[in-house]
Amino acid sequence: MTATLPCFRMENVQRVFSDTFALRIKHLAVKTGETLTLLGPTGAGKSTLLQILAGLEHDFTGTTYYHNTSFSRELLPLGVRRNITLVFQHPQLLNTTVKKNVEFGLRLRGQQIDAEQVQTILNRLKLEHLQNQRVHSLSGGQVQLTALARALAVQPSVLLLDEPTSHLDPAHVSLVEEAIQYESTSRSMTVVWATHNLFQSQRVSDRVAFLLDGQLLEVASPESLFNTPQDPRTAAFVRGEMVY
Amino acid sequence: MTPSTSDVWSIAWLSVQVSTSAVLLAALAGIPLGTFLGLSQFRGKQLVVSLIYTGMALPPVVVGLLVYLGLSRSGPLAGLGWLFSARAMILAQFILAMPFVVGITMTAISAVPQSLRLQIRSLGASPWQLHSAILKEARAGVVLAVAIAFGRSISEVGAVLMVGGNIAGHTRVLTTAVVLETSQGHFETALALGGILLLIALVVNGLILSLKGQQQ
Numbered sequence: 001m002t003a004t005l006p007c008f009r010m011e012n013v014q015r016v017f018s019d020t021f022a023l024r025i026k027h028l029a030v031k032t033g034e035t036l037t038l039l040g041p042t043g044a045g046k047s048t049l050l051q052i053l054a055g056l057e058h059d060f061t062g063t064t065y066y067h068n069t070s071f072s073r074e075l076l077p078l079g080v081r082r083n084i085t086l087v088f089q090h091p092q093l094l095n096t097t098v099k100k101n102v103e104f105g106l107r108l109r110g111q112q113i114d115a116e117q118v119q120t121i122l123n124r125l126k127l128e129h130l131q132n133q134r135v136h137s138l139s140g141g142q143v144q145l146t147a148l149a150r151a152l153a154v155q156p157s158v159l160l161l162d163e164p165t166s167h168l169d170p171a172h173v174s175l176v177e178e179a180i181q182y183e184s185t186s187r188s189m190t191v192v193w194a195t196h197n198l199f200q201s202q203r204v205s206d207r208v209a210f211l212l213d214g215q216l217l218e219v220a221s222p223e224s225l226f227n228t229p230q231d232p233r234t235a236a237f238v239r240g241e242m243v244y
Numbered sequence: 245m246t247p248s249t250s251d252v253w254s255i256a257w258l259s260v261q262v263s264t265s266a267v268l269l270a271a272l273a274g275i276p277l278g279t280f281l282g283l284s285q286f287r288g289k290q291l292v293v294s295l296i297y298t299g300m301a302l303p304p305v306v307v308g309l310l311v312y313l314g315l316s317r318s319g320p321l322a323g324l325g326w327l328f329s330a331r332a333m334i335l336a337q338f339i340l341a342m343p344f345v346v347g348i349t350m351t352a353i354s355a356v357p358q359s360l361r362l363q364i365r366s367l368g369a370s371p372w373q374l375h376s377a378i379l380k381e382a383r384a385g386v387v388l389a390v391a392i393a394f395g396r397s398i399s400e401v402g403a404v405l406m407v408g409g410n411i412a413g414h415t416r417v418l419t420t421a422v423v424l425e426t427s428q429g430h431f432e433t434a435l436a437l438g439g440i441l442l443l444i445a446l447v448v449n450g451l452i453l454s455l456k457g458q459q460q
Binding site: 085092108109150 | 357359360362363364365366367368369370373377380381
């Protein structure tokens with residue numbers, strides 16, 4: 001599942017909101033084909049980090065590389081950006097049907113819609129019975145599943161996930177984890193997955209990056225991070241203690 | 245003398261032509277402008293927005309007066325030779341319709357959540373595709389803008405009377421014909437013309453709203 005070439009590299013990246021550091025990353029490398037979870041409590045900077053990696057957040061200092069393309073402040077070229085897709089914590093769908101939402105990214109790329117491919121994704125996320133339903137009648141969990149299907153349909157090289165299972169019941173959490181793991185292994189897709197769920201992080205990660213107050217405290221394999229954490233704050237978090 | 249049936253048809257047809265032309269032009273110019281204003285932030289935007297909202301309250305007679313002065317012999321647009329023509333009426337209605345198209349489109353675009361814009365970008369939209377997708381999301385508001393602009397135009401009387409002159413067979417439209425017939429005491433004719441005006445508004449708004457339904 002893991003490979004050696006770095007997909008993303010961040011050097012001295014800082015993002016400030018109202019005189020407060022939202023993110024301070026001295027160095028972070030994401031390997032191509034790995035699943036890296038960003039673990040940390042609410043407000044740790046996980047969403048900000050994902051938005052920078054997605055090329056959607058430009059107001060930061062330092063440098064981030066996607067393979068050899070640097071994107072410190074300037075826009076990532078569209079061709080590069082189309083390799084990377086972010087599923088937001090609070091997904092917003094287009095005011096149309098589930099199926100049209102899933103096909104949306106393909107239409108943006110001017111691609112012929114592969115009905116079979118779309119159907120496969122809808123089936124995998126158990127959305128087939130909802131495909132012709134308009135999105136305003138969906139539950140929060142169904143919205144989340146549709147947003148994930150929309151992202152997977154474009155077959156990105158990099159999938160960024162911001163708490164993608166926060167509105168789902170355990171059965172659907174398992175469904176999502178399996179779908180993402182299937183996509184990542186079958187296509188060597190790189191996945192950066194923000195979660196505050198320790199168990200999920202353990203289940204899905206090749207490596208875990210622990211963030212607190214915008215700082216990256218530790219990056220390690222799940223076994224190392226959960227069994228022998230190096231930083232006392234990481235240790236406190238994995239023990240379920242308050243870290244503030 | 246009351247107008248003949250063929251006169252009524254030509255008056256109604258001119259009303260539709262003038263108002264539809266004015267609204268189409270206002271939509272062509274106003275929807276992109278409203279989209280731009282809804283999506284962008286710049287110094288002085290508040291002032292521009294205030295001016296647009298003020299434009300919605302423009303008194304038709306003031307617009308009529310300004311267009312009249314502009315097109316009159318001593319005016320800067322005298323060379324066009326549009327005074328007392330349908331084109332002058334279209335120009336006046338265009339000025340009255342524009343603030344509605346721009347202002348309501350801008351509001352509808354602004355109401356599309358910022359998060360959705362980011363999510364459309366994250367799916368690989370180019371700037372043009374992003375604007376197009378946002379406009380589509382705001383379509384209900386944009387359709388409303390066009391419907392209101394048409395209502396404003398077709399029911400307008402002061403400006404078209406001033407710049408068109410209410411010339412029989414040339415610039416007489418339903419609203420100015422109603423004024424004329426009322427002033428002559430032909431109340432039944434005036435009421436009938438008013439009924440036709442309402443019918444046209446009903447049909448055109450029905451068409452506009454069905455367009456909204458088809459898009460959804």
